[in-house]
Amino acid sequence: MSNLVDIIKISNIIVADRAREDYADIKDLTEKIRVRGLIQPIAVKELSGGKYLLLAGGRRLAACKRLVMETIPARVFPGDLTEVDEKEVELSENIDRKDLSLHERWKLEKAIHDLYMARAGGPKVSKAPGAPGHSLRDTAKLLGKSHQQIATHVMLATAMEESPEMKQALSRVKTDKDAIKVLRAANKIIEASENRKRVEAGYIPKVHKDLMEAFNIGDAFEGLSSVEDKSINILEIDPPYGIDLLHNKKSQTSAGVQNITTYEEVEESDYSEFIDRLLSIASTKLSEDGWLILWFAVQYYEMIKTAIENHGLIVCRTPGIWVKPQGQTNRPDTLLASCYESFFYARKANSKINKQGMKNTFLYNMVPPQFKVHPAERPIEMIECILQTFANPSSKIKVAVPFCGSGNTLLAAANLGMIGIGWDNSQQYKDAFVQRVVAGKPPNYKSYS
Ligand SMILES: C[S@@+](CC[C@H](N)C(=O)[O-])C[C@H]1O[C@@H](n2cnc3c(N)ncnc32)[C@H](O)[C@@H]1O
Structure with missing residues (x-):
């Protein structure tokens, strides 16, 4: 030129x-x-x-x-x-300018990418050197940027082009990182509503439909009461803890700390009655060889152990422990970082441990914040390990989860070919669950990736 x-x-x-x-x-x-x-x-x-x-x-x-x-x-x-040459001139003049705004940069990079794509006759057909077409990698090379950067900027510019609402929301952000957060949050809302529509219209594979139906929105007591007596092999209960989670737990989820507002707690003064009522229903639902897994806050050790015994189950006085390599505290000046959570395991007269000789500690990282949908979420991988400890995986094993939260126990059971059923009164948690259900398939649901 x-x-x-x-x-x-x-x-x-x-x-x-x-x-x-x-x-x-x-x-x-x-x-x-x-x-x-x-x-x-x-x-x-x-x-x-x-x-x-x-x-x-x-x-x-x-x-x-x-x-x-x-x-x-x-x-x-x-x-x-x-037109491509024109864009090249504009790019070479503008792309290195420090004063180009975030949104102008996205728009410019996308324009360059689109033009080169059009000139090359469309996207690259294969990764082979010299293959026809143009790719995001090619644009990245051209502009001296990483593939990830260009892919992100093109995605953000496209989102701004496609929706006036997105354009408005994204025009307020100051960094790429914040823009991605805005886009993810918006996509989640859209996906959740589309998923719901698809389910209503019946366009859903059976494996997904079964899992979605396994997560019931409603009261855990009513739900569990409706199950046939002595039909449940594993009852995994992670109830509200009877402690003020808002003040005691610093929790970050991918959807932000506001998630915590949907978390329903039980007053300390009502907690023993709550546990007693729960166990009176739970104990009648367990099969003759069934196991109860009941998570608890250590200050309620004695009250809960006694309540389990009063309802006719045999409870081990040494609880199972989830050991988290990285601890958590929101008051490091006075409290050590908490590195464990505990569960009672209790049985009927004929119950036997499946994986005999297993240790009572389960060493698993917490779910990373970017994958977290619930403040008290247990990792799928750990729950799989716990379920297999107590029952041999098969479609004969029924797992009930009265306070299923993220639904991770249902996903873990599905990974093992067990049949799960759960209840939680939060629509928001079910929406997040449905998204994860449709994004994967058993046995591949994971918490760490
Ligand atoms: C400790 S969390 C369970 C977390 C779960 N184990 C997980 O891995 O995501 C307790 C859950 O019980 C739900 N919940 C509280 N009271 C309930 C009730 N009466 N019926 C149904 N769900 C309830 C809350 O919404 C919360 O999600």
Whole structure:
């Protein structure tokens, strides 16, 4: 591309829709040009009739207009410049500028990517060297950026193009990271409503439909009461803890800490009655060789152990322990980081441990915040291990989960080919569960990736 620097009349320059939109700091630039003159020429394409199309330098041109200048130095590109060449000029002028806003950068990079795609006749058909087509990797190489960066920017620019609501939401963010968070949150809401519609319309594979139906929205007591007596092989209960979770647990989920507001707690003064009522139903549902797994807060050790015994189950006085390699505390000045949670395991007269000789500690990391949907979520991998400890995986094993929260126990049971049923009174947790159900398939549901 030959390009000559010329002095051209400002009135002959046509300004079309361009990537740069924000001329907010134009005052400063105008002042600089007034004092020092224009150091960097603008770029234009020659049109017929002595006119020029602006390719790059919109802010500089606007500043010169404010100074009522009649002419401006410009690099003049020939009229046969292709659209891709034009974009290349604009890119080379703009892409390294520090003052390009976040949104202008996304838009510009996407425009370049789209143009190169169009010129190459579409996306790359294979990863083989020299394969026809154009890929995000090619654009990344061209712009000297990482594939991940370009993929993210193109995705964000596309989202802004496709929806006015997204454009509005994304135009408020200041970093790529925040933009991704906004996009993820919006996508979750859209996916959840689409999933619901698909289920209602019946367009769902059976394996997913069964799992979705296994998670019931409603009261755990009523749900468990409706189950046939002595039909449950494993009853995994992780009830509200009777402690003020909002103050005692610093929890971050992928959807943010606001998730915690849907978490329903039980008052300390009502807790022993709550546990007694729960166990009176639970004990009648366990099969003759069944196991109860009941998570508890250590301050209720004695009360809960006694309640389990009063309802006719044989409970081991040494609980099972989930050991978390990384502890948590929101008061490091006075409290050590808490590294464990405990569960009682209790049985009927004929129950036998499946994996005999297993240790009573289960060493598993917490679910990483970016994958977390529930403040008290147990990792699927650990629950699988616990379920297999107590029952041999098969479709004959029925697992009931009265306070199923994230639904991870249902996913763990599905991974093992067991039949799960659960209840939680939060629609929000069910929505998050449904998304994970449709995104995978047993035996591949995971918490760590
Ligand atoms: C400790 S969390 C369970 C977390 C779960 N183990 C997991 O891995 O995600 C307790 C759950 O019980 C639910 N809940 C509280 N009271 C309930 C009730 N009466 N009926 C149904 N669900 C209830 C809360 O919404 C919360 O999700």
